[in-house]
Amino acid sequence: MSANSLTKAEFELAGNAVSIRHFTRRFGETTILRNLNLDIAPGEFVALLGHSGSGKSTLLRALAGLDTVEEGQIDRPSAVSVVFQEHRLLPWKNVTDNVTLGFDGKEWNAQAEAILHEVGLGHRLDAWPLTLSGGEAQRAALARALIREPKLLMLDEPFAALDALTRLRMQKLVLDLWKRHDCAVLLVTHDVDEALALADRALVLERGEIRTEVEIPLARPRRHADPAFEALRERLLHALGVTS
Numbered sequence: 001m002s003a004n005s006l007t008k009a010e011f012e013l014a015g016n017a018v019s020i021r022h023f024t025r026r027f028g029e030t031t032i033l034r035n036l037n038l039d040i041a042p043g044e045f046v047a048l049l050g051h052s053g054s055g056k057s058t059l060l061r062a063l064a065g066l067d068t069v070e071e072g073q074i075d076r077p078s079a080v081s082v083v084f085q086e087h088r089l090l091p092w093k094n095v096t097d098n099v100t101l102g103f104d105g106k107e108w109n110a111q112a113e114a115i116l117h118e119v120g121l122g123h124r125l126d127a128w129p130l131t132l133s134g135g136e137a138q139r140a141a142l143a144r145a146l147i148r149e150p151k152l153l154m155l156d157e158p159f160a161a162l163d164a165l166t167r168l169r170m171q172k173l174v175l176d177l178w179k180r181h182d183c184a185v186l187l188v189t190h191d192v193d194e195a196l197a198l199a200d201r202a203l204v205l206e207r208g209e210i211r212t213e214v215e216i217p218l219a220r221p222r223r224h225a226d227p228a229f230e231a232l233r234e235r236l237l238h239a240l241g242v243t244s
């Protein structure tokens with residue numbers, strides 16, 4: 001932490017799962033994220049939208065600790081997990097061994113099996129990643145993320161490569177897991193309907209800043225045909241420059 005950052009006690013007092021202050025990220029001469037501020041409450045589900053190249057993954061990488069923070073300050077829980085668009089399972093390890101990677105001891109096998117059952121993969125514990133469907137592989141990736149009991153779960157377009165029906169099933173699974181595991185979620189998506197179906201709040205990243213923030217105060221499960229859902233969709237599409 002830098003000298004002017006919050007102390008650990010102050011951060012905890014602030015009651016946030018994530019606190020980003022004045023974060024700037026440049027690559028050479030180009031500023032991708034500019035003086036960005038963001039709080040995410042414990043257990044909050046936040047969707048992050050923005051055009052390709054707007055810096056969504058850059059923000060996620062910084063939050064995951066996969067990038068250095070040179071300008072500004074990022075406070076986050078120590079238990080953080082990320083699921084990417086590609087499952088990133090190791091092909092030479094079976095599903096259970098992929099989930100327990102980095103954890104030693106028999107108890108982790110039992111833990112992995114329980115989580116694999118929870119994500120609907122209890123019948124593929126010994127399967128090789130190459131034999132899994134796209135949806136199954138993402139279920140395994142979710143199990144690998146959850147075994148760490150993250151306080152912040154970050155999902156970087158996790159269902160973008162899946163067919164529409166599988167995607168809807170996975171969205172429902174994520175909502176169930178989120179409720180059970182009591183973690184904050186940051187979901188990067190290009191899909192406005194996905195953001196509106198899942199999140200408490202949607203953010204639109206544009207020219208390095210969060211330009212639009214939309215609260216989604218609708219009870220779940222949400223209906224796309226609900227006029228309130230449609231009104232929020234219009235707002236987000238407008239913020240993304242898709243409608244006038």
Ligand SMILES: Nc1ncnc2c1ncn2[C@@H]1O[C@H](COP(=O)(O)OP(=O)(O)OP(=O)(O)O)[C@@H](O)[C@H]1O
Binds near residue numbers: 051
């Ligand atoms: N290591 C790097 N070096 C130089 N430029 C980079 C680096 N990483 C990302 N960028 C640039 O930063 C910009 C933002 O990239 P980023 O991947 O965060 O966008 P994104 O919003 O996640 O895009 P997409 O929706 O297409 O995944 C892009 O122009 C990208 O080329």
